[in-house]
Amino acid sequence: MKVAARALGLTVRQPARLDEKEVAAVLALRPELLVWSAYGNKIPKSLLGAVSGRALNVHASLLPRWRGAAPIAHAILAGDKETGVTLMEATAELDAGPILAETRTKIGDETRGELEERLAKLGGELLERELPRYLGGKLVRRPQDTKRVTLAPKLEPREGELDFTRPAEELVRRVRAYTPDPGAFVMFHGQRIGVLRASLAGGSGTAHGTFAIRDGTPHAAAGAGWLRLDEVKPAGKRAMSGADWARGLRDLRPEESVPS
Numbered sequence: 001m002k003v004a005a006r007a008l009g010l011t012v013r014q015p016a017r018l019d020e021k022e023v024a025a026v027l028a029l030r031p032e033l034l035v036w037s038a039y040g041n042k043i044p045k046s047l048l049g050a051v052s053g054r055a056l057n058v059h060a061s062l063l064p065r066w067r068g069a070a071p072i073a074h075a076i077l078a079g080d081k082e083t084g085v086t087l088m089e090a091t092a093e094l095d096a097g098p099i100l101a102e103t104r105t106k107i108g109d110e111t112r113g114e115l116e117e118r119l120a121k122l123g124g125e126l127l128e129r130e131l132p133r134y135l136g137g138k139l140v141r142r143p144q145d146t147k148r149v150t151l152a153p154k155l156e157p158r159e160g161e162l163d164f165t166r167p168a169e170e171l172v173r174r175v176r177a178y179t180p181d182p183g184a185f186v187m188f189h190g191q192r193i194g195v196l197r198a199s200l201a202g203g204s205g206t207a208h209g210t211f212a213i214r215d216g217t218p219h220a221a222a223g224a225g226w227l228r229l230d231e232v233k234p235a236g237k238r239a240m241s242g243a244d245w246a247r248g249l250r251d252l253r254p255e256e257s258v259p260s
Contacts, residue, residue: 018044026050033135034090037123040069040154045092055090056134058123060116061152062086062102064144067095068152072119073112075152076177083107083115085123087130089141098141101130111179111197157182164209168200168225186220186229193245194233201226218246 005012011029015022023044034043034051037058048055061071063086068074075083084104091097103126107115133139160178162171162185175198178184184195188211201214206221213219218229229242 017041018047023047035127035131036090042092042094043090048090048092053089054135056100056127056131057088057090057095057097058127059086059088059095060119060123062104063088063095063099064146064149066150066152069154071152072116073152073155073177074150075107076112076115076173079173080107083119085119085126087126087134088144089134096144098143100134100139100141101126109176111176113180155182160184162186162195162220162227164220164227165223168222168227171222171227172198172200192235193229194235194239195229195231196233196239197231199228199230201228213246213249216243216246218242218249 002012002014013022013025018026018041023046026047027050031047031051032054034047034055035058036043036056038060039057043055059071060083061067061075062082062084065080066074066083072083082104084102086099087101088095088097088099103122105118105122110118130139155178160174160183162174164171175184175195179196184198186193186195201219203219203221203226204224206212206226208221208223210221211218212221214226214228218232219226220229221227229245231239232242232245233239234245
């Protein structure tokens with residue numbers, strides 16, 4: 001949008017927040033329509049009133065599921081099989097407006113960043129397709145079912161640390177949801193090791209958090225199953241495969257394990 005606007009010679013403003021000064025600047029443009037996506041703040045009522053309620057939010061979830069700042073991450077964390085993009089008419093309440101249209105997609109074994117990229121494309125296509133119909137009054141407003149609302153608050157960086165008392169399948173989802181940011185990690189011999197990709201491996205009967213090398217790749221025993229560390233980023237180093245990291249470890253040898 002920014003690139004296209006500048007190519008057309010249009011004014012571009014990027015306020016960190018919509019304070020009184022910025023709201024006044026937008027109002028001075030005499031807007032006829034508001035459209036936003038992935039904007040974590042409420043839109044002032046004065047702006048909504050200026051466009052007579054003609055305001056659209058492109059939201060990366062199938063509302064009313066996952067209202068809030070991190071809908072994509074929470075869909076992955078919850079193990080949802082499907083997500084999508086909702087086009088809704090905006091109100092003063094966050095993500096609570098009536099639904100106008102939506103598009104659905106399956107969730108694969110992808111990170112939040114990868115899924116975010118896919119949903120951004122789908123959202124752009126949805127907006128391009130439905131905006132003319134909205135302006136022509138051809139879209140039916142469908143109220144959200146308030147009984148089905150779930151919330152998706154911002155991710156807390158400290159919760160990116162993997163808790164090995166939890167099932168390995170759950171930890172795989174946490175790694176996906178926290179990648180590329182704020183990042184999932186483990187503490188190994190006092191060092192923070194970022195985990196960029198992980199997968200589920202079989203096995204049981206070992207103390208939670210025990211590390212071992214299997215087939216040249218580091219594994220960690222979880223509450224149910226083992227977590228295979230497929231790609232990691234040690235503190236201060238580049239991202240690398242788990243196998244490359246394991247080759248540099250002096251503490252672990254094949255078939256030998258030590259607590260973290």
